[in-house]
Amino acid sequence: MDIFLQQLVNGLTIGSLYALVALGYTMVYGVMKLINFAHGDLVALSSFVGLTVYTNMFADGGTSIVAVITVFMFTAAIIAVVGVLLERLAYRPLRTAPRLSAVVSALGAGLVIQNSIMLIWGPNMKIFPSDLFPSTIWDINGVVITFTQVMILGTSSILMIALYLFINRTKMGTAIRAVAIDQDAAKLMGINVNKIVMIIFVIGSALGAVAGLFIGIYYRGITFDMGWTYGLSAFVAAIIGGIGNIPGAMFGGLMLGLFNALISGYISSAWAETFTFMLLIIVLIFRPTGILGEKTAEKV
Amino acid sequence: MRRILPNLAASVAVCALLVTAGSAADVIKIGVQAPITGKYANEGQSIDNGVRLVVDQINAKGGVLGKQLEVVTCDDEGAAQKAAICARRLVNENVLAVIGSYTSGATEAAQTTYYRNKTLQTSDGTSNSLTEHKYWTFFRNSFKNSDQATFTAKYLVNEKGYKKIVVLSDFSSYSTDLGDSVAKAIVAAGGNLIYQGKVKSGTQNFTAVLTKIKSMEPDAIYYSGYYTDGGLIRAQQQQLGIEADFIGGDSNDNPDFMKLAGSSAEGTLLINFPTPDFLPYDLAKDFIADYTAKYGIAPSSVWALMNIDGLRAIVHAVEMTKSEDTKVISDYLHTLRDFPGITGPVSFREDGERINTKFNVYEVQADNSYKIVNE
Numbered sequence: 001m002d003i004f005l006q007q008l009v010n011g012l013t014i015g016s017l018y019a020l021v022a023l024g025y026t027m028v029y030g031v032m033k034l035i036n037f038a039h040g041d042l043v044a045l046s047s048f049v050g051l052t053v054y055t056n057m058f059a060d061g062g063t064s065i066v067a068v069i070t071v072f073m074f075t076a077a078i079i080a081v082v083g084v085l086l087e088r089l090a091y092r093p094l095r096t097a098p099r100l101s102a103v104v105s106a107l108g109a110g111l112v113i114q115n116s117i118m119l120i121w122g123p124n125m126k127i128f129p130s131d132l133f134p135s136t137i138w139d140i141n142g143v144v145i146t147f148t149q150v151m152i153l154g155t156s157s158i159l160m161i162a163l164y165l166f167i168n169r170t171k172m173g174t175a176i177r178a179v180a181i182d183q184d185a186a187k188l189m190g191i192n193v194n195k196i197v198m199i200i201f202v203i204g205s206a207l208g209a210v211a212g213l214f215i216g217i218y219y220r221g222i223t224f225d226m227g228w229t230y231g232l233s234a235f236v237a238a239i240i241g242g243i244g245n246i247p248g249a250m251f252g253g254l255m256l257g258l259f260n261a262l263i264s265g266y267i268s269s270a271w272a273e274t275f276t277f278m279l280l281i282i283v284l285i286f287r288p289t290g291i292l293g294e295k296t297a298e299k300v
Numbered sequence: 301m302r303r304i305l306p307n308l309a310a311s312v313a314v315c316a317l318l319v320t321a322g323s324a325a326d327v328i329k330i331g332v333q334a335p336i337t338g339k340y341a342n343e344g345q346s347i348d349n350g351v352r353l354v355v356d357q358i359n360a361k362g363g364v365l366g367k368q369l370e371v372v373t374c375d376d377e378g379a380a381q382k383a384a385i386c387a388r389r390l391v392n393e394n395v396l397a398v399i400g401s402y403t404s405g406a407t408e409a410a411q412t413t414y415y416r417n418k419t420l421q422t423s424d425g426t427s428n429s430l431t432e433h434k435y436w437t438f439f440r441n442s443f444k445n446s447d448q449a450t451f452t453a454k455y456l457v458n459e460k461g462y463k464k465i466v467v468l469s470d471f472s473s474y475s476t477d478l479g480d481s482v483a484k485a486i487v488a489a490g491g492n493l494i495y496q497g498k499v500k501s502g503t504q505n506f507t508a509v510l511t512k513i514k515s516m517e518p519d520a521i522y523y524s525g526y527y528t529d530g531g532l533i534r535a536q537q538q539q540l541g542i543e544a545d546f547i548g549g550d551s552n553d554n555p556d557f558m559k560l561a562g563s564s565a566e567g568t569l570l571i572n573f574p575t576p577d578f579l580p581y582d583l584a585k586d587f588i589a590d591y592t593a594k595y596g597i598a599p600s601s602v603w604a605l606m607n608i609d610g611l612r613a614i615v616h617a618v619e620m621t622k623s624e625d626t627k628v629i630s631d632y633l634h635t636l637r638d639f640p641g642i643t644g645p646v647s648f649r650e651d652g653e654r655i656n657t658k659f660n661v662y663e664v665q666a667d668n669s670y671k672i673v674n675e
Binding site for chain 2: 003006007010011014118122123124125127130135137139144146215219220221223225226229260261262263264265266268269270272273
């Protein structure tokens with residue numbers, strides 16, 4: 001039993017990271033009907049930016065809660081700016097172009113970011129310091145949970161709840177939902193569509209940045225090409241949950257994390273990816289709009 | 301069509317020019333096929349740096365057969381597809397010999413192309429399969445997995461007396477090969493192999509398979525893959541509270557292993573050929589000093605040095621045979637005995653296998669230094 005619970009803890013941790021990244025895909029898709037393939041590389045970029053921020057500001061001062069919060073805020077802000085620039089330079093000029101052009105532009109933007117990381121930080125694996133979070137470990141009846149895992153689960157739940165409330169309970173959130181349903185009608189109602197798109201990119205990129213930092217802290221080793229791995233998993237999570245649907249992305253991420261952990265734990269880690277994509281196919285056959293997605297649902 | 305034809309003719313002419321320019325050169329080209337970028341960049345760059353250092357030294361002394369050496373590097377990123385492209389490119393560049401690659405997978409993917417084009421190749425790849433094709437162009441400058449496996453199994457079963465051993469590997473041809481060989485050797489040595497599994501390199505998250513292993517209560521986990529994953533497996537193993545010794549195969553021997561494992565690195569056992577600083581030869585000390593002086597950092601592991609020995613042996617063969625005919629050089633190398641190398645005497649068997657089997661077991665200390673613990 002404790003083995004099963006341990007797999008659950010492991011699966012939920014990685015699942016909530018997938019969910020944070022998946023939100024970035026799903027929000028952009030919801031509003032712009034664009035699959036932002038550069039999102040995974042933004043996540044990778046945030047790991048590197050975060051590492052640089054940390055080593056430059058706090059490396060000798062040891063870690064404190066202030067240091068960690070500063071690193072997160074700073075990195076999220078930088079990545080949000082990059083995200084907005086990305087939209088301005090790579091997507092906005094193509095907003096009225098055929099959808100394929102925008103997707104190709106997204107793929108190109110991803111390559112630009114990935115190669116920029118390689119040119120700036122070098123092709124070698126970079127390694128996060130191990131003392132960012134205390135190495136406290138709790139052992140509850142044989143189920144081990146680390147401080148980092150608690151932080152990942154806690155922070156991502158708070159962020160997801162906050163996002164849900166923001167979208168559903170605020171005026172700005174209503175505007176975002178309106179743009180998602182019909183851009184032209186929203187424009188006629190006096191909503192500034194460009195501003196809404198910018199906000200979407202700020203939020204999506206900042207969430208991705210948090211995920212990227214956690215990936216660095218949890219797994220320690222970061223490479224310039226890791227964005228693809230995480231991006232693909234999160235993208236699958238977004239589709240399984242129902243792309244364009246915010247609770248769907250959260251659900252899809254957590255489910256994918258759990259599914260992977262259980263397959264690796266009880267069948268073989270060799271098969272984890274095979275089963276993931278089989279799951280994707282099965283979901284798409286029976287529920288083409290994803291598990292939480294409905295044809296009539298508002299897509300945000 | 302009218303416009304295409306002249307263009308075509310022109311490009312053919314340019315190609316012809318390039319080809320003649322290449323073959324009539326009075327330099328000897330040496331190819332380097334190594335992962336300059338990607339996960340194993342650290343090792344690939346060491347190989348490239350080392351080759352360039354040796355070539356500079358040889359050129360400063362007047363070159364080989366009165367000709368200067370020229371290095372052509374191709375980045376294979378440690379991937380089979382890229383390796384095949386590199387092989388084509390280096391063959392088109394008319395290199396005499398290729399040094400590399402670092403991974404067995406990338407080496408094997410390029411092997412046939414070199415063989416068909418009569419280009420010599422020397423690699424540190426350790427997969428048994430590398431020499432099984434019996435290509436006369438191929439020379440292994442390291443050792444065979446099965447040799448290491450026999451040593452490892454004896455150490456684990458007889459010397460340490462582990463009762464429940466787990467063997468993990470990744471999906472690369474090297475790691476699978478080594479993992480299978482070790483598992484077989486453990487069983488052959490009468491050891492109790494309780495689990496043999498595989499992890500996907502680069503996944504970063506190994507908790508699922510480790511949790512599964514935890515329930516089996518092993519006392520030793522052997523990992524045959526590379527340091528980029530090994531360090532993380534070690535860290536996550538301790539995090540999950542699995543109190544087993546971690547034993548890493550040769551490719552875990554890299555400074556990044558310690559960085560990834562962090563405080564968990566202490567007590568890890570690594571099995572490898574002697575590391576650069578443990579090599580007792582003067583040639584090794586001189587080479588490492590020169591390398592460090594030029595690049596400001598020591599070679600990342602013994603693998604770069606093994607490849608350098610491959611290069612030195614080939615250059616030696618060119619000088620002795622006074623020939624640039626690869627078949628003649630190859631015949632000479634197959635009979636080479638005890639050529640003084642950086643990593644010890646270099647001798648090749650008829651199948652291109654290097655003869656030597658010295659291994660050490662290192663225990664990682666608290667300051668990440670190594671202590672030899674076998675014998």
